[in-house]
Amino acid sequence: MAGAGVLDRLKELGLSEYESRIYAALLRGGPAKVADLAVKAGVPRTKAYDAVKSLGRKGLVEVRGRPLMCMAVDPEEALGEMVEDEERRARRLRRILEELRRLGRGTGSLEGQEGRYSLVAGTAIVDRLRELISGAAREVHGMLDHWGVELALESKREIRAAALGDVEVRLVLDGYDEESARNAELVEFARVTSRGGGWSAFTFDGRMALLLDSGAGVGMLVESPLIVEALDSLFEEMWRSGMPLERFLELLRAGVTSAAGLVGGEVEIYAGAIEAMLSNFSIEDLAPVADAAYSRFVRLLPEMEAEPVEAAVVVWGALLGGGLSHSSVRYDQLTKIMTIEYGSQARMPPTPWFLAFLGYLRSRGIEPSVVHSSTEQGMSVLQLKLPIKTQLI
Template structure:
């Protein structure tokens, strides 16, 4: 059996201490904090903070034992999705490479000016080539950072400064999930910076809409080493990518100055960028309106009113926008709305069972209203998001109702998630909270009977 090397887990985004702790739990099974310090070779004071990080990342679960023990989540469950994402990134690069090869062949066949592209597997060579291209920049440099792009940007800072000194315009897009936001702010004197909620998998730089540089963050790959990048000298391709990124990211982004002012004394860059995004105010209005209905008319009548409003919204969307969301069957209707909401990751429906309507569970995500509440204990069974309410309307339209089985606040994503059970109207199904309440009452009654008998 191969001996585990904790350093290899760094490829999956774990620190050295996190890697050692997870490896030890995989190898030895559930451990106490003291046992982990010994088996993972991690200082005892560092064990608990790193276990908490692993729990938040989904790698470790804590057991209700005394003293507290924790265990590793199955590597297949936590590592396979990461590996799949990395493989998908490589597949996308391969598709891009195929498209570029085809374009190159077509232009050669037409006896036109030759376009050039290079694939680098060595970072030093890639950056040297990029710096040479930066020397020729005349008008604009357009940069999109990924999660790991800050280090590359810092390495190019002097070359970029020389470009700015020549009056070259520098535009920079960064994801708000960027951990080292302070380093990005250091570029405010050089670039116009906008922050966006989306995050690309690759670092992108476009010079004068004629040179495209793509640096892959993929390290767990098929057929590549630890580094992959692509540099293309093709004005048509570069201009196309530049136009798409401008429309989908730059125009939708929030200027860093706005986010900086919204931050104030807060440490939450994530919340500041959300506040700079106009869509959150629409979400807040939807949430407040829905909550007022529930508070005014009670939960049962309130949810019925909300569903009727949603049915009218569904009708408006279909008549005025031409989007057919209600199909010939509830399964088709739900699949249609699920496909639409995939872009926002707000609704998930499990269609794996043979009879979906007997076993169907679905989850409503991204109840942004939770961001506006002082207490995370506040929650609504219906979770007022536009997609969530429209999904409820689909169920109402076909004679189904939903029961909230459990509501959970995801601290990492700062949003509520509601697990719901779907059943025909009139069927009886108790929620998890109701079931737990009955168990507690029964337990208390038995304890009282036992005391009376004694």
């Protein structure tokens, strides 16, 4: 296997441990099949296949012929492109910094603010993050997309140790990335909001920030009080509008298929929805929650206000069906009964559209009643009687 010095240099370029070993083995030993390469590089065979694919995407390895042979791309050519990539990433991070400067609310102009900036890449990112968390004396804040969550999980030991040492640890996760937001290991520290992905930022004691560009896979350490202040100001806004991660996870467990769609909105909608989903409820109990949900819906689709009720009910049926898994929604104009079938054991259709639909009916003076409700083998059926007056033409 290659020496530690060579592997360290490759890691500095952003390669993982296994990628570094595979690339170094190809440079040293020439073309090889993946199975043989795994042995030469000391990499588990299943991981070797993943590493070769990743190196191929990075332009460092080519796979040709029959049987398939892996070949290292000439270092000068391949690494020259990587250097250009690093320069592009640095420019991209600086553009992010410029955007962050414009986010400074009430902090005055950030132009000309002195500060120190340094790029961090590869495994050095998580190492540096752990150091910064361990060195924090008062607070650690994070605004995290998928990659930011991964780094937080890799640093969870340091996060817990900091919290036990009376350091305030608070994290905001991106609600539109439900896979990341499902991480219950961060539940005691995190809230969820619709912040949008592509970047993450950690701040430490109001004096230092670690900016992470997920697309580029690099980080930038920033020591600039005003930039950190701007980031913390943005963080506080997200934190105030966010939902506790524990509550978000309850929604997902209850079967809500579009939980992120309401994140960052009226928190009372969530509180009422969870209470209704996880306990015995009646249509009447949902009135205040339904009104709030419909109020928000009207702001999104104001044209629905002008639709005749029976025409609008058909549209609502389509919205309900689109927000539910394994669903079927039918409305019988003769009996005035809407039948909703859905793949969940929740006592009501677990979608915000249902709450908004109830609010719509209330706004039209229509009080629906439940004529049938049942659950069997993971499928539920709810039938509502809608006393809609047919409009004569």
